[in-house]
Amino acid sequence: MASQILQSAPAEPAPGRHEQGPEEAARRDAEGQAYFDKVMAEDSRIEPRDWMPPAYRKTLLRQISQHAHSEIIGMQPEANWISRAPSLKRKAILMAKVQDEAGHGLYLYSAAETLGQPRDQMMADLIAGKARYSSIFNYPARTWADMGAIGWLVDGAAICNQVPLCRASYGPYGRAMVRICKEESFHQRQGFEILLELARGTAEQKQMAQDAVNRWYAPALMMFGPPDDDSPNSKQSMAWNIKRFGNDELRSRFVGMMVEQVKVLGLTLPDKDIRFNEDTRKWEHGPLDWDEFKDVLAGRGPCNAQRLERRREAHDDGAWVREAAAAYADKQRARQAAQQAEEIAA
Numbered sequence: 001m002a003s004q005i006l007q008s009a010p011a012e013p014a015p016g017r018h019e020q021g022p023e024e025a026a027r028r029d030a031e032g033q034a035y036f037d038k039v040m041a042e043d044s045r046i047e048p049r050d051w052m053p054p055a056y057r058k059t060l061l062r063q064i065s066q067h068a069h070s071e072i073i074g075m076q077p078e079a080n081w082i083s084r085a086p087s088l089k090r091k092a093i094l095m096a097k098v099q100d101e102a103g104h105g106l107y108l109y110s111a112a113e114t115l116g117q118p119r120d121q122m123m124a125d126l127i128a129g130k131a132r133y134s135s136i137f138n139y140p141a142r143t144w145a146d147m148g149a150i151g152w153l154v155d156g157a158a159i160c161n162q163v164p165l166c167r168a169s170y171g172p173y174g175r176a177m178v179r180i181c182k183e184e185s186f187h188q189r190q191g192f193e194i195l196l197e198l199a200r201g202t203a204e205q206k207q208m209a210q211d212a213v214n215r216w217y218a219p220a221l222m223m224f225g226p227p228d229d230d231s232p233n234s235k236q237s238m239a240w241n242i243k244r245f246g247n248d249e250l251r252s253r254f255v256g257m258m259v260e261q262v263k264v265l266g267l268t269l270p271d272k273d274i275r276f277n278e279d280t281r282k283w284e285h286g287p288l289d290w291d292e293f294k295d296v297l298a299g300r301g302p303c304n305a306q307r308l309e310r311r312r313e314a315h316d317d318g319a320w321v322r323e324a325a326a327a328y329a330d331k332q333r334a335r336q337a338a339q340q341a342e343e344i345a346a
């Protein structure tokens with residue numbers, strides 16, 4: 001079904017065909033809109049060269065680029081602990097995890113580029129402080145137990161939020177999410193295992209694990225975004241089959257998962273109001289500090305300035321790599337062109 005639809009997809013005009021008359025442009029837009037509506041109704045997929053409403057493109061670019069930036073900035077709290085991990089094995093695991101996050105950023109920047117935004121521009125917006133990234137990465141990682149809490153709670157929340165995105169209506173985004181979610185599952189397990197080992201260790205180690213869970217719990221719940229009543233984008237994103245569930249629904253599911261897992265850890269969640277509402281069949285949690293969330297989004301979180309500064313330094317430090325890669329690509333192109341010219345002449 002999906003492939004049948006895609007075969008008849010009206011494409012964006014080919015390069016050089018932009019100077020069409022207003023009538024042709026209107027006809028193309030009407031055909032494109034009809035096709036787009038059909039894809040949405042059939043819960044199928046839009047691909048990069050298909051016609052799409054400008055607002056759909058803009059929403060996807062917003063969400064995918066923010067998501068990519070989150071993965072890249074999200075490397076910092078954990079990268080900071082690689083050299084201090086308590087054993088060679090822990091260092092190797094943490095290094096692999098942080099590298100995975102870099103990979104996620106790359107898949108997502110690639111997906112965003114298919115919407116027409118150059119990667120350089122996205123990166124420039126991030127380092128200029130104009131782009132958003134997830135609120136969660138503006139909190140400090142104070143102890144080794146924070147590596148456990150980040151893996152268990154932050155990657156756990158990311159999985160809960162992102163598994164439904166594997167079915168996002170935009171093909172490149174949905175496909176990138178499949179691999180990302182598989183890797184996030186490994187990340188969550190490793191975080192859980194760090195906490196489990198600490199929780200089964202000395203009284204001090206158990207306390208360190210509990211303290212980390214206490215500090216990361218509420219920020220992890222806020223990762224799902226503002227309550228539905230205060231979420232300007234959810235309704236349209238759900239109508240376009242980008243988001244499949246509202247922020248509150250996913251937050252409630254996450255709380256339900258954590259309630260069970262924390263028992264295995266022998267720790268507690270710092271929330272005395274958690275309960276399962278038999279009438280709504282949903283998990284409920286205590287109040288969250290949405291003023292703090294807004295402050296973090298406005299750049300006033302505990303680590304906002306530090307995270308951006310580090311990102312700028314890393315960008316500057318990487319300039320020679322980008323220059324070398326560009327010079328290599330130029331050389332390859334020149335070599336190929338010379339080879340082709342030789343073949344034609346022969």
Ligand code: FAQ
Pocket residue numbers: 062063066067068070071074075101132133134135136150154155158161162222223224225226230231232233234237243247297
């Ligand atoms: N942080 O109308 P909504 C990870 C903004 S990856 C910052 O509800 P929407 C892996 C939102 O952008 C974590 N800003 O928005 C990892 C909007 O502002 P705008 C990232 C937030 O898009 C683990 C405004 O508030 N995951 O953790 C946040 O429908 C460990 C109104 O909100 C994704 O990006 C927030 N938490 O729903 C990596 C998943 N929440 O743009 C390293 C994909 C909301 O209008 C280490 N994204 N805002 O100016 C999504 O699912 C959605 O974009 C939401 C927000 C759910 C984040």
